[in-house]
Amino acid sequence: MTTIKRMGNLGAGAVARLLACVLLGFVGLGAGPGAGTGAAHAATIVIVNQNAAGVGFNDPAPAEPVGGNQGVTLGEQRLYAFHYAADIWASHLVSDVPIRIGAAFLPLDCNATGAVLGAAGANQVVAEFAGAPVRGPWYPGALAGKLAGVDFAGPTVPHIIARFNSRLGLFPDCVPGLTFYLGLDRNAGDGIDLVTTLLHEIAHGLGFQTFTDDATGEQLQGRPSVWDFYLLDNVRERVWAQMSNAERVASATAWRGLSWNGAFVTAAVPAVLDPASRLTISGAAAGNAARNYFVGAANFGPSIGSAPFSGQLMPVVDQPNGAGLACTPLSPTNALAVRGNVALVDRGSCDFTVKARNVQTAGAIGMILADNVAGEVADLPGVAPDIAIPSARITLADGLALNAALQNRSRTRSGVVARLASDPSRLAGADTRGRMLLYTPNVLAPGSSVSHFTTEARPNLLMEPAINDDLLHVVSPPRDLTLPLLRDIGW
Amino acid sequence: MRPASPLFFLALALLCGIAGATPPTPAAQGLTVMRDAETGQLRAPTPGELKTLRRQSSTTPRPAPFAEIVGPGGERTVELGERGLVYAVVRRSADGTATQHCVASAHAATQAIEQPVAPAGASHDHH
Numbered sequence: 373m374t375t376i377k378r379m380g381n382l383g384a385g386a387v388a389r390l391l392a393c394v395l396l397g398f399v400g401l402g403a404g405p406g407a408g409t410g411a412a413h414a415a416t417i418v419i420v421n422q423n424a425a426g427v428g429f430n431d432p433a434p435a436e437p438v439g440g441n442q443g444v445t446l447g448e449q450r451l452y453a454f455h456y457a458a459d460i461w462a463s464h465l466v467s468d469v470p471i472r473i474g475a476a477f478l479p480l481d482c483n484a485t486g487a488v489l490g491a492a493g494a495n496q497v498v499a500e501f502a503g504a505p506v507r508g509p510w511y512p513g514a515l516a517g518k519l520a521g522v523d524f525a526g527p528t529v530p531h532i533i534a535r536f537n538s539r540l541g542l543f544p545d546c547v548p549g550l551t552f553y554l555g556l557d558r559n560a561g562d563g564i565d566l567v568t569t570l571l572h573e574i575a576h577g578l579g580f581q582t583f584t585d586d587a588t589g590e591q592l593q594g595r596p597s598v599w600d601f602y603l604l605d606n607v608r609e610r611v612w613a614q615m616s617n618a619e620r621v622a623s624a625t626a627w628r629g630l631s632w633n634g635a636f637v638t639a640a641v642p643a644v645l646d647p648a649s650r651l652t653i654s655g656a657a658a659g660n661a662a663r664n665y666f667v668g669a670a671n672f673g674p675s676i677g678s679a680p681f682s683g684q685l686m687p688v689v690d691q692p693n694g695a696g697l698a699c700t701p702l703s704p705t706n707a708l709a710v711r712g713n714v715a716l717v718d719r720g721s722c723d724f725t726v727k728a729r730n731v732q733t734a735g736a737i738g739m740i741l742a743d744n745v746a747g748e749v750a751d752l753p754g755v756a757p758d759i760a761i762p763s764a765r766i767t768l769a770d771g772l773a774l775n776a777a778l779q780n781r782s783r784t785r786s787g788v789v790a791r792l793a794s795d796p797s798r799l800a801g802a803d804t805r806g807r808m809l810l811y812t813p814n815v816l817a818p819g820s821s822v823s824h825f826t827t828e829a830r831p832n833l834l835m836e837p838a839i840n841d842d843l844l845h846v847v848s849p850p851r852d853l854t855l856p857l858l859r860d861i862g863w
Numbered sequence: 864m865r866p867a868s869p870l871f872f873l874a875l876a877l878l879c880g881i882a883g884a885t886p887p888t889p890a891a892q893g894l895t896v897m898r899d900a901e902t903g904q905l906r907a908p909t910p911g912e913l914k915t916l917r918r919q920s921s922t923t924p925r926p927a928p929f930a931e932i933v934g935p936g937g938e939r940t941v942e943l944g945e946r947g948l949v950y951a952v953v954r955r956s957a958d959g960t961a962t963q964h965c966v967a968s969a970h971a972a973t974q975a976i977e978q979p980v981a982p983a984g985a986s987h988d989h990h
Contacts, residue, residue, distance in 0.1 A: 486954045486976030489963065493947035501938035510941070524940055533948060540953075547955055564963065569951055572965065576949040583947070586967075593931055593941060723960075823949070824965060839951065839963040 415465035415518070417458040418472045420530055421451065428477035428538050429454075439555015449554040450477055450536075450566070456556050457570035460845060461578070464855050465863055469517035473577065474530030477538035482546035489552075489564060490536035492573035497583055498524045499595055505862055509598045509613065512579040515862050532577030540564070558845060568843050572834055575847070575854050579861050580835055581823040582612070586624045589617030598861050603810065603822065604633035606803050624821050627748050627814050631807035634860025638807050640849040645799040645808075646830040649676040649792060651740065651764060653685070653774065657787030661777035667740075667792070668765035669800065669830055670752035671842060672725055676762050682791035683714040683737050687778050694775075695720075695744075698727040702734040708783060711735035714790045716774060719744040724763070725756035732761045739763040740790060742771025748813055750827055753840065764792055801829030808853060811837050825853065945969070952976055 423429045431447035441456075443449035454475060465471075474495070480488040494512035503520035504511060514531035517523050525531050541551030541563075553563035560568075582599040583592040591597070600612035605623045611633060612620055623629050632638070651665040669676060686709040688696030699722035702710065709715075715731035719741055728739050738761050741752060745768060752765045766774070778786050803809055809826040824837040832840040834847060834854045848855040855863075929941045950972035955961045966972050 481973055481976060483976060485956075486952065486978070488972045488976065489951040489953050491948040491950040491969075491972070493949050494943060495947060496940055496942045497947075499939045501934075502936055513940075516938075520938075522936075524934065524938060533945065535948070547953065547961075550953065550955060550961055562961070564953060564961070569963070573949065573951060576965075581949060581967075583943075593929060823967070837965045839965070 415462045415467040416470040417462045418470050419451070419454050419458055420472055420474045422474050422476040423447075423478075429475070431477075431538070435554075439553070439557035439559050441554050441556055443554075447477075450552075453552075453554050453556065453566045454534075454570060457567045457574060457845075460571060460847065461574055464848060465518075465578075465858075467514070467518035468521050469514075469523045471514045471517075471532065471578075472525070472530040473532045473534050473574070475534040475536075477536050479539050480535065480537040482537060482539060484545060485547065487537055487540050487547045487550075489540065489569055490534065490573055492532060492534040492577045493581065494577055494579065494583075495530050495533050496525055497592065497597075506598060506601060509596045509601060510583050510592055511598050511862065512577070512581075514577070515579045515598075519862055532574065534570075534573060534577065536566075536569075556845075558843075560841075565843075567845055568834070568839060571845060571847060572839055575835060575858070576823070578858055578863065580854065580857060584612065584620065586822045587621070589615075589620035589624075599823070602632055602634045602860055604631045604807070605629060606631040606805070606807065624812055625814050626812055628803065628809055628812070628826075630810040630812050630822065631803045631805075632810060632857065632860070633807060634857060636856035636859040637853055640853055640856045641799060641802050641806055641808055643850045644831075644833075644853050645801050646675075647677050647794040647796070648798040648800040648802075648828075648830070649764060650795040650798075651766060652791040652793070653777070653788060654791070655684075655787050655789035657777060657780060658789070659777050661773045661788070664795075665766055665770050666749045666828075668749045668751045668828070670724070670728075670754070670763040670765070672752070672754045672756040673728060673759040673762050676764060676792045677794045679762055680791070680793035681714075681738055681762060682789060682793075683712070684786055685716055685740065685774065685778065685788045685790040686710050686713040686781065686784075686786055687716040687775060688718075688731065691718075697721045698730045701730055705783065707734035712737060714738040714740060714792075716740045716742065716771070716778070716790075718742050718771070719765075723754055724752045724765075725754040725759060728754075728759045728761065728763050729756065732759060737761055738790070738792060740774070740792075741765045742774070743768040748827070751830075751832070755841075762792060801826050801833070808857075954978070 421429045426432060429447045429451045431445060433446040435443060435446045435449050441449045441452045443452045482488065496513040497510035498513055498516035499510050500507060501516055501520045513525050539546040541547055541549055551563050552566040553560035554566055556567060558565060583597040584600055596613040603612040607629060649667050649669055651667045653661050653663060688698045688706050688710060690696050690706060695718040697720055698717040710731050712735060715736040717727050717731065717739060724741060731739050741763060749767055750765060752763055777788050798804060801809055810822055811824040811826050812821055825833045825835050827836050829836060832842055834843055834852050844851055846852050932940045934940060950966050951963060952966060952972050952975045953961050953963050966975055
């Protein structure tokens with residue numbers, strides 16, 4: 373269950389200090405340390421409204437009910453969505469110590485094209501407490517309280533801090549028009565689904581993060597995080613807690629190099645993840661390009677698993693530099709090349725779905741999209757019910773290799789065959805031993821690396837670094853792996 | 864009642880002055896030395912070196928160290944506060960599509976939203 377506590381008339385900078393006064397009454401009524409002595413029961417999440425009167429959760433601007441959100445003011449709807457997301461988490465967690473989220477909608481950084489949506493995290497970490505499954509590492513405060521049956525934060529301090537942008541989309545200097553969708557029905561359209569964002573951020577606050585610096589490898593106060601006992605270098609078969617700073621830094625930028633070595637997640641992986649897809653290149657003219665390639669799957673068109681296919685690979689060429697963007701209907705020459713074949717196109721200038729539609733209209737039976745920037749394999753987002761051909765994405769380097777093999781083609785034949793099919797040896801997002809992969813791009817993305825699931829996961833998961841449009845408000849198998857991971861660390 | 868002496872007022876004025884002064888910054892208070900690149904000896908910095916040091920000091924402030932508190936049961940607690948936050952950011956490309964991403968620090972979040980907007984399709988995840 374969740375409880376909402378209002379904390380009015382406070383300035384944003386002073387709320388943490390003043391929180392104590394307001395929470396005293398609540399904790400004194402049964403949420404204190406004594407609560408840890410009874411039988412374990414479903415968690416209670418207390419949302420502490422830290423906004424001043426008239427702003428944030430207390431914004432009196434009238435609002436029409438939307439998507440099941442019954443609030444009649446902007447502030448009420450924000451609070452209702454918060455309550456809804458917290459309730460989802462509370463229904464899955466067990467703790468005798470109420471979890472307090474100090475929450476506020478505040479003006480956060482933004483400009484005309486970008487904004488901080490919000491932020492959340494553990495307010496404190498605790499180590500060396502009685503009841504810790506592993507003595508020594510840092511546990512997030514809420515989890516430590518659950519494990520020990522003691523509220524280490526004290527009765528007046530939140531375990532999790534959550535801040536969200538009160539100006540998003542509502543002002544010309546804050547991504548005008550791009551607002552939080554406050555409904556509960558995932559019908560966000562072009563808006564930002566607040567409930568999904570909340571579920572993601574609250575998970576970080578519950579412990580879906582390491583407190584070890586992923587850029588330097590340094591542990592917080594020289595002590596590992598509980599996260600680091602499950603973060604496994606899958607080449608060395610050693611966990612982060614056993615590694616040196618330099619080894620941790622190296623593994624944080626090794627693509628597919630870090631797996632989650634937790635029993636709950638590993639057991640759930642087969643039920644959650646789809647088979648991975650792979651591209652196999654063969655044929656008389658394939659030369660050095662003949663091999664298997666990792667691919668990113670498309671959110672549109674038939675899935676490769678259900679519709680494997682193969683065909684001759686032919687490039688689209690519609691740019692002076694030899695690239696093929698396929699952003700406009702194909703020329704007769706390009707249409708002749710791709711008809712009945714698999715079209716190779718380049719990323720850029722228009723939506724993926726536009727490219728797929730254009731090559732489909734020209735008669736292609738599939739599309740391989742080569743990235744235009746160096747990096748790892750990523751998915752092909754997009755919604756297009758009219759696309760009936762399968763598509764997949766390859767890296768820039770792999771695209772260059774395929775283009776090299778296609779240099780000696782005729783107008784209709786290349787002698788290079790592309791086959792897209794499921795990879796029987798791998799699940800999409802897992803390592804070869806069936807363990808879930810973490811996000812470790814070759815170029816470190818501070819805070820995105822290591823503390824998120826890989827972007828290769830299919831279906832998309834709540835705790836990938838990018839929040840995808842197709843996420844459900846679900847945190848557990850068979851749709852998601854976030855809850856099993858929290859179970860692994862002690863929840 | 865005997866009138867106060869001028870010395871008394873002077874003492875009061877001095878005390879007021881001391882109380883009202885802005886405390887000097889630690890950098891101004893401390894002794895700053897440089898290791899000479901040629902001799903390896905410590906020496907006072909030149910005005911130019913001092914300026915550079917102060918600039919570096921002000922642009923790369925070190926966060927205050929965390930305080931570790933030992934509780935009655937021997938448990939250790941560190942208050943992370945805002946430094947424990949993970950940030951969700953959104954970027955809108957030239958064609959209006961939005962991409963959300965998650966980063967760990969306020970600095971990374973600011974960097975993420977202040978990047979120049981890429982032309983449609985240049986690096987956006989929908990193209």
